[in-house]
Amino acid sequence: MTDKSNYSRRRFLTSAAAVGAVGVIGANALVSCAEKQKAVELNLPPLLDQAPDGKPIKAGVIGCGGRGSGAALDFLNAGPNLVIHALGDVFQDRIDDCRKKLKDQANHEVPDENIFLGFDAFEKVIDSGVDLVILATPPHFRPQHFEAAVQARKHVFMEKPVAVDPVGIRSVMATAKKAESLDLKIVTGTQRRHQRDYIEVYKQVANGAIGEIVSANCYWNQSKLWHRNPNADWSEMEYMIRDWVNWLWLSGDHIVEQHIHNIDVINWFSGKHPTKAVAFGSRQRRVTGDQFDNFSVDFTYDDKMHTHSMCRQINGCVNNVSEFVMGTKGSSNCKNTIWDATGAELYKYPYPLDENGQPERNVKISPYVQEHIDLVTCIRQNISVNEAEQTAITNLCAIMGRTSAYTGKEVTYEELMNSDVKLGPDTYIMGDVGIVPNAKVPVPGEAAE
Template identity: 55%
Template sequence: MSKDNKITRREFLSYSAVAGVAGALGFSPLLSSCGNSKKTAYVPLKAPGEYYIPELPDKAADGKELKAGVIGCGGRGSGAAENFLAAANGVTITALGDVFDDRLQGLKNTLKDKYQIEVADDKCFTGFDAYKNVIDSGVDVVIIATPPFFRPEHFKYATEKGVHSFLEKPICVDPEGYRTVMAAAKQAQAKGLCVITGTQRHHQRPYVESYKKVQEGLIGEITGGNVYWNQPMLWYRNREKGWSDMEWMIRDWVNWKWLSGDHIVEQHVHNIDVFNWFSGYKPKRATAFGSRQRRVTGDQYDNFSVDFEYDNGVHMHSMCRQIDGCDSNVSEFIQGTKGSWSSTDFAIRDLQGNIVWQYDSATEDAAHQQNDPYTLEHVNWISCIRNNTPIVQAEETATSNMCAIMGRESAYTGKSVSWDEMTASPLNLTPAKMELGPMDMSIYTVPVPGTGK
């Protein structure tokens, strides 16, 4: 029996004090400015043209028909497939792959019933090698939404074959996967491919406009920040009769660290990524703690607290928790020498607390019909492909992914972890056998930091 999500991933897209409206915000040049009438001189952090701003129309640019394959047909893969179809005209899905046939058939039926897209039986593939068959089936693009552990190899193969990738986050769970992604990203750049990752805040209009204002210098030089993803417990699946060890773990993947990376990697990477994106900084050290208090299955923690120290001495505090009955907060706060920005209301305040700029959601809602960032990331992806404008987000996302891995390993061990030692670490969470059968479950234990005395 499964425990239903109490709050879904989509509902938590920008959960905060104003979460009820954040997911529906639009975008246009009309943004509100508040505060004193006196002109303030701002020094840009970067000049226009030195940072990337996506174009976010309601639909992608028209152009050649694109055939997509979907690897991983569960909830996120099915959602991404529908986002892809909503993002543009002249796109379709021609191949499906999943370890489990029931997952594949679920998406296949949805495509037929809802979109009149009938994927041929000979383009439906199951098993651990299904990804190769999907990529080799003649698709132009591939949506990679398997459990996170599998994504580096799937991205690597798609890149080798010259196929554009939508790569759901997180894109790795260990240093070995990180290095695989970084190498594939460089290859994708060399081939002129378009790779968009599922860090959807990069395609959420209030975040994009906030980023522009921070780069324009409205909060000054960034001196620190706090990022949060605190929510009730996520779903889990109890083992059912007939399931092997491997099948149970994959069907319950979000609770096992080798498959998900733990929730600091699987989920909280979004918030860590926002600070890295806005600041342009890279951490040199993480010092963390965490624990397991309420989780039902798996071998993960259910809370983390991390102090990230960046190359320039700036510190950012990261906090995430998945426990029922506790306060929820999914947001980011960034402090600068002239003011601060917060995603709770997408506002910039000066050092006295006066709002000097705030995102105008009402105007943006009136200007756009499509405000879902899960769809807008596909809008940008398809437009880049059709306009022959290469883009590869995998390296940037892998950096934030590695930050989360650093925090996880510091909490697990009770030791401070440096960027250099973590990126060079031989840590590899790959199981001894990749098959639907028995596993040595004794190695999947909850980490205990320190001496244990």
């Protein structure tokens, strides 16, 4: 029996779902030899409640804001002998907040000598003796940080999106290939692919429960996120980074930064990605930055399948965060329910019961923790996993929708794969860089005579 298997992410989730409930074990239980053999035959580990024990894995966090702090805690909760060894950020208060959360919520301390500040902090974290890096800065910096981590032969958890422009996407794809050649383990923050209800529904759809998928819809419509007003004590660069979700070069706009999740589910379930997009959007309420606050995209796939993709961040509007696929024999919301062609329910995911015997609203293990369980399991059992390229593909699809909305033109995937568009400054200084004074919100179409 071998401990190592090489598999695609698609096979990873199909097989994990196929293991299903019989593959889920208690946090301190051991996986039987029969279960291990089944997992190897399927080219996947079982879907565990906790990663197996092993020698300590030391992680460094690059980007200590809310998502970086959350990912650090999720990593510590994934299994035994896991350590947050180093922290890096451009802001001391972000580092201080992260250290406090680790201490208060996990009784975990990071020593002073492993705290690094500045735009070069990522290099110091990577060189501090870590085995794994968690990349959670604003997405603009992800390609550079990912390349440096892989160059240093570190395993990686990186948040989505993995880039904000075509040049960054191609960089991530190239680095993903190098990581694969080095057998490094790479998991990205598309956590729905690690969420047990989604996985179970995906398995059944992949096995033909709704026939061939012919159309789809996906949405992330919600209230406004947040913004930061300029501060006289901040430089232009500090202001933009603290307000990063509102600036194109830092976040990619919310269709890329957030709606990527929903687009990724459709790509995952259909097993392909769109080849072109026609979109529109606008800026109605956003008060800082240079982005839109709503998008509507018609994605066309190679076989003429269409997906309607919609996202919005405006207060006081109807909200909807969901996905839907229509097949020749039925349909599904991708998360927990499958219907036949007449609308009759064929399947409902069996959520755990609460103390009153009623189904819980959430899966047993948070997908934010599950993705770290999966990563640590792959490291400790020497099983190959590399999600970077698949996430980069979906990322580019979101950029395709954004570009079409900004320009009013039909945009193809091939065009963007060959594009030399690169967003943001060439050098990083905590000073004035000339972006804010020249920022313009895109206006699609041609100006009237």
